[in-house]
Amino acid sequence: MNRLVKILLGFLLVLSFTTTSYARDQIKIVGSSTVYPYATVVAEKFGKGGKFKTPVIESTGTGGGMKLFCAGVGANHPDITNASRAIKTKEKALCEKNGVAEIIEIVVGNDGISFAHSVNAPDADFTKEQLWRALAAKVDVDGKLVENPYKKWSDIDSSLPGKKIEILIAPPTSGTRDAWNSLVMGKGCSKTAKSLYDAAGKKAKKECAKMREDGYAVEAGENDTLIVQKLSSNPDAFGFFGYSYLVANKDKIKASSINGVQPSLEGIQDYSYPIARPLFFYVKKAHIGVIPGIQEYMKEFTSKKSMGSRGYLAEIGLVPLAADKYKVTRTAAVDLNTIKIK
């Protein structure tokens, strides 16, 4: 029995030894699933450069990534988090509380969300308000908020086709849904509805973003590839996802215009296409110099050959930054400019 106890103790000793001596020589990245495809391409190129190990990238969603990122400083916490929106005040406070005092913000580029359907369907054009009316849980009819009554597109506006509304929506956890909520549901929400919510003492922004659950908007899961498959087999259905999926699948799906504008590289860059947003990643400054390669990774990501208009990220659907914004982001990456977190 004595021997058994000794073995067990030895095992525990080894276990604690491996944890304390555990130092990392590989960058760890967490965060948004929207930035993931771009970050992985940069990481792979970076690793092939041969000087550093290839960074490990986990797709946790923007919110989940911030939580891990702000949990503290040290080899057990990630060095970088990707985000499909800017860091929130609450998250900054969490970071500060856990000693993550200096954060560098890098704007990666722009992402456009396309509202797409099968290539076999006739072309379509919507306004944001029409999209909101098709998707919202409650809409205003004759000055009153009612459960969404629209069954066909033509019920919303007689100029729209007389087809059943059928929209595949991303789940609430996805960054695409986040962006859709703020860019379409928030902005497309009618003034009457907003003032009615305000009058009732409810938060208009939150209420406007609630989606109907009566079968006209179907939650389709995180798997964008699956949404593409469903859209191509059903010409009446619509779905929304990142611009890169549109580029990769243009033999199967096409985008409908928003306010008469088709999603395009230029349109997303200058935000003249209405559903476009910037993408970010955040770097923990305290890790630079401790974990090898972070600064070099930032330089690789922000170099012209990756982020530029002819860079390899542009090829897979990231919309490059306009020249002035590029300069700001590149300077931040080279000079390690931190953002204010208080």
Place this chain on the structure above:
Amino acid sequence: MTKEERLKKRHRAEKRFRFYGLTSIFVALLFVVILVQNIFSKGSSAFKKTVITTEVFFDQELLEIQNGASQEEIMEADFYDIMIENLIKAYPAKDRDEEDELLKLFSGDAEIEIKKAFLNDNNLIGKTITLDLTASDDIDQLHKGNYPRDLPEERRRISDFQLVIYDYFVENKKISKNFNNYFFNNGDSRDPELAGIGGALVGSFYSILICLLLAFPVAVLASIYLEEFAPKNKITDFIEININNLAAVPSIVYGLLALQILLATIQLPRSTPLVAGITLALMTLPRIIIPCRASLKAVPPSIREGALAVGASKFQSVFHHVVPLALPGTLSGTIIGLAQALGETAPLILIGMVAFVVDIPSSPVDPSSSLPVQVYLWSESAERGFVEKTSATIMMLLSFLIVMNFIAVYLRQKFEKRWN
């Protein structure tokens, strides 16, 4: 109702039941066939890769190194110019734009492939060799017939001009399909033509190894004690019920447990096979204990009593007689438990195994993915080439499971003693 009628009725009932039984077996088989057929038809093409046969001339002017250079010198040297100059000769392109389109037909690793050829035989300067260079995934999918070419150009990823080059390659027999070594040797990649399950295989291997090392001894000792030594009272009953309950706990719960204890409290490194192995061990432990106890129970009491009768101690009777007889059942139970652990994804999501890992792990504390996680990751990727990779990975996973289950059945049938 007469006797005959009643008999007929009973026979009819039996016939109906047989029919129902056959139908349900048929339906179940049909689903299996559809599933396997679907996976195989999509996945089998992933085991081959499209290569473009290209002549490569090693021009001294374009290289910084001489014949007979050392390994390090070659590794450091730039083969970019050699690659460009040789690849654009693959087709008589007219201008810079056409050359750019031509270059896109090759994989992102063309330079590395040329360098490797040079590493194998470093007396190549001034010589011309013929190399099979991996094609880009667009050409790969086109050549395998997975990508339509009869669409208008703006809806295709391959331009009209690239199709012209492709047809030229086909006509001159410069394009062919080789065994896809990258699929087995490489780690994950964002280029489908370079992506492989090498890293996931190693990660799964380490995880299962750690799971076996932890779960097997604990499970065997626990079941021997509970079955042979423990007194039968309320406490052991309670333990038994809990083991059965634990075996039915959804695997994601073990992931949460590992997240709290292994990652947050003990601070083991995230995304590593070490943590995955411990988590899977916790999950498989009750699933191994149950068949172990069953096989111990199946050893007739006469064996124990016989041993005790000739003066063996309790310990001797158990370890010299009962355990060896129960071993085949114990082993097959363990293997089936491990097979379940091999296909498990849910707890791994929580401990950070769902990650993009390019480097193949060299130890259990290196970040890694695993086979089912690789399936999950690739099924979400936008590129067309990953569809076949996903199915091919499922095929590999299924074949491992089949082999493990086969070993379990074999062990049981070969070594198990029947007591009748």
